[in-house]
Amino acid sequence: MQTENLAATIHAQVKKYSNRAGNALYYKEGDEWKGISWKEFGERIDNAAKGLLELGAEENDMIAIYSSNRPEWVISDYAIMSIRCATVAIYATNTSEQAEYIVNDARTKIIFVDDQTQYDNVMKFFKGHSKLGYIIVFSKSVKIDKSDNNIMYIDDLYELGKKSNQEAELQKRLDAITPDDIMSVIYTSGTTGDPKGAMLCHKSFFVENEALNSRFPMGEDDIEVVFLPLSHVYEKASSYWIHSRGATQYFCSDTNKIVEYFGEIRPTYMCGVPRLFEKMYAAIYAKMEKAGGLKKSIFDWGIAVGNEYEHARNRGEKISKTLELKHKLAYKLVLSTVRELLGGRLNFFSAGGAPLAKDIEEFFFAANIFIAQGYGLTETAPMGSCNSPKDFKFGTAGRPIDGNHIKIAEDGEVLIKGDNVFRGYWNKPEATADAMTEDGYFRTGDIGMIDEDGFLKITDRKKDIIITANGKNIPPQLIESRIGQDYYVEQMVVFGDKQKYLTALIVPAYAALEEYAQDKGIAYKGISDLITKPEILKLYADRIEGQSKDLAHHEKIVRFKLLESPFTVENGQMTPSNKIKRKVIGQHYEDVIKKMYKD
Template sequence: MAAPSADRRADATAAPQPVTADPGTDTIPALLQRNARDFADLPALTSLDVEGAPTLNWAALRDEVAAVARGLADLGLRSGQRMLIMAPSRPEHIIVDLAATCLGAIPCTAYSTLSSDQIAFVAEHSAAPVAVLAGTDELARWRPVLDSLPALAHVVVMDDDAVPSGDDRFLAFDELHAQGAAAHPADPDTFDRAVADVRPDDPLAMIYTSGTTGVPKGVVLSHRNALHEAVALRDLHENPPHLTNVAYLPLAHIAERVLSIYLPTVNAGHVHTLVDPANVVTALGRVHPQQFFGVPRVWEKMVAGLKNMLAGLPEEKQTALLQANELLQEGYKLRSAGEPVPADLAERIAETDEAVLAPVRQMLGLDRLFLASSGAAALPVEVLYFIAGLGVEIQEVWGLSETTGAVTANTAGAFRAGTVGRPLPGIEVRVADDGELLVRGPIVFLGYLQADGTIEDVTDDDGWFATGDIGTIDADGYVTITDRKKELIITAGGKNIAPSRIEGLLKEHPLIGQAVAIGDDRPYISALIVLDDEIAPAWAAARGIEAAEPATLASHPQVRAEIEQAVDAANERLARVEQVKQYTLLSRSWTPESGELTPTLKLKRRVINERYRDDIESLYGA
């Protein structure tokens, strides 16, 4: 957080008693038991989607997990087996995930955007005997391939009204819970013994990589991995226990799993689940969380929305807010450079923050934030600066599913804008001869699941894992990510160019929702550009343009002129070899459902290159 947020940080540190965890001896199930004993009455899990839904405290959550675990055991789920889940972030998802973990089984959340063919691959590869699905939409994806999955014996459906009739393979989640809730009280020792049998180096969960290229791989994580990650993050940021957060990203995303399952279990936190990520801004206003993680696109859209809102304010108020933003940015940039903030400037910042910006944070639900973070892709530095100008300092992190999330992180006391911070405690990072970043330490995963059920360790003889990311480490230990090793553009002239920088600069304009830089084996850089389907209609309406659909707006002369200016502005900040010489403005949006983006909103470059081959060729005169 920013310097004026010191009071908010102090408020967050009030806690009933210390919360400790040891990655060498503890496990997630053991800590769940501890929370039910030591923090029984503290809130643990709340649904933001069900009106009037009761909040589960830690004692009630453990009881729910125990009931569902007994139900899963009665279905035949055993230690070491995989269990697939396809559902959004909702309480039942977290409960069933923890339940499988307490049995020593290995839960694996699959992205809800997988096609039927992809589902077949994941289900066959995992050999899961049980799958847990949310409802009708998920069933529609699974039904075409169910009969070809001999290992899959049971399908549990969270929504009662979606359970198919006349098929013994299907079972309602409520029925599973009821059966387990009836059996558990009469024999609680069965659950307790299963929990006690789980060891720190046992597999905890599996994540299938989202697959921007090639076939997804099953990343197997251990309890030790997750607990070291959670404890390291807590200690690095000096997090108080019992923080509140909003779980809105897919739980197949490693960041959401850490922040909404593992870290809250370690710290006895309070998770608020949200099914539809599009409602996250509204959720922030309801919850006022103390911790919030956003992938870059979430922060980018927040900034675009705020800038669009500013444009509609009276000139006097708009000027006051912009001046306040610039003032806080000034202090942030000085601290980022390791320079002191002069006393008179610090005083002006504090006064301006309280008078002008505190009400804005309160309106946005960001007023109680202890930690704001971003990862999964590069966050454009101008977005970082603008948010800092609101008094919310985003701490960028870098990591992968294979590293149980964050490898490096900036902190409130040690950060450098434009970098992803320094390695977490106990973690080593070095640069290989070809520029690839290598990681070693207790957060590196067990390995990839093989078709025969074994786990293949892919670290080298010295324990180093090759991340596939290209980067640098400065003299102070701060890591900067250049790009993915496989995504670097090598032009026909032999120049190595990082597409993410070009794309980030283009997306700084609110009208641009997505951009992809093209240029591998080409004479120059070109780009495909997509309008932001939320900002573009509002931008057009404010200028008297009646067309509301992005497809129509993409051909409007005023919109095209604005995009031309955006490209020119980006090119002014790029080296000549990086500049976009040609571009095309596409008439359709990109979403995970349409196939151009992963569920975590990363570009699927291979898909885009194939799908828009003709558009790309036209940019090179073909």
């Protein structure tokens, strides 16, 4: 019987694969991918764990990781749980003030940091801090205060652990771990108010592991490219699953180079968010639109044939010779190009965080790339439902996984109950009580429905639903996702509460827009000038209309405003997990929005 203990799982895997030729983890150094073997992976975990014991880490202590994706993130995480402590995840993009809030709220005693930015941010509040005792730095390039013995590089921590006599204490703590131990505190992004620390135990993540094992193929020959931040529960949970199956991870240090990395790594699996797939889809179709004529016709034909073939194969139907021949030609002319763009070996993507348009799912499916759209939250560790290669319905978030139960409240809110659900918000009993129903279900804050076949469909966030002056209830995410897949749209926020019609603030895809202006000979002095040009406004009006064909009349955008600055984490208009802060944006652009409603 498998022990519901992630620390025991990784130690068992290290022992199993200690003599394996292939590496467990890869990272980019300059232009070269360098590997860490399973044996070295295990040694670093144990040395880091013993080093933390030497620093006085006690059971149930909170230890923070404030870093971007790199092997040291997962090594430190496993080391922390191995000594029966809890990892507090802090986004690498968090400001000094945000990091300080989390460190104070979690009463963190030790913090791991990545590069100079995170180190400098922590140093702003480290000196004289009543609780925080040590800073451990991942990158050797960071200039640290070497006169302070409480600041060190992770190599120093490894050395401290290697020289220690803490083996017996480490084993004692490993043996004492229970499935209900809190091993991770992940702070929700907080689109409104202060972030809250969701407490997750070992058992929470095993619900997902077991569900994934029953629905997806994953083994020792598989490769994941780690794209989403490990400080997010989605990638964190995926990482645990990957290691439990003996697969290999490549850490994406620069997300802007993901397409380049696809070609180098040739992954079989990756966690992504809808925006990534939307941009890929938009870029490919924009290229075809530009080519036009026969080339565009052949491309559309190839995608249609690919869909027909893959759906027939999925239904278990016998493929006719005609369809077989058409598919071979379509693969040669069109589908292979799409697959090669993603490395040529990808079996499936995992997608979550926001709804993904059905058209995009169908597009990748035609090239035999399955996007497993699912649904979950930080508080559900994270998955509550998902589609799988043998059981899916595009346009939905799949069926609920085993180990949790999903029901819909009278007002349409999605409620979840199970061992995957968090143990509450750290140090916030009232917020915890408010998040739960009397019969123990977690209130997700999302509106959804379960169809006649048992598939969950999410409409929008409960608090984001727009109720127009005409009484129409409109989920803005549906519209934002539909129009946002356009090549010329980077970001978009829809408004219209208590108004007669919908309006939108649109951040253009600036590079694509400037390329369009050059192709059309449109002279301009800068982005602020370009977005006011009549030709550009007409371009966006036409693109919005084209993407809105399947929307109801009351769901269509009547007026819009192009913006010269994007929504970012830095300007406070996005959360660290890249969710739009709708209320903040609405307040910032209040005058602009009001102007769109003047006759």
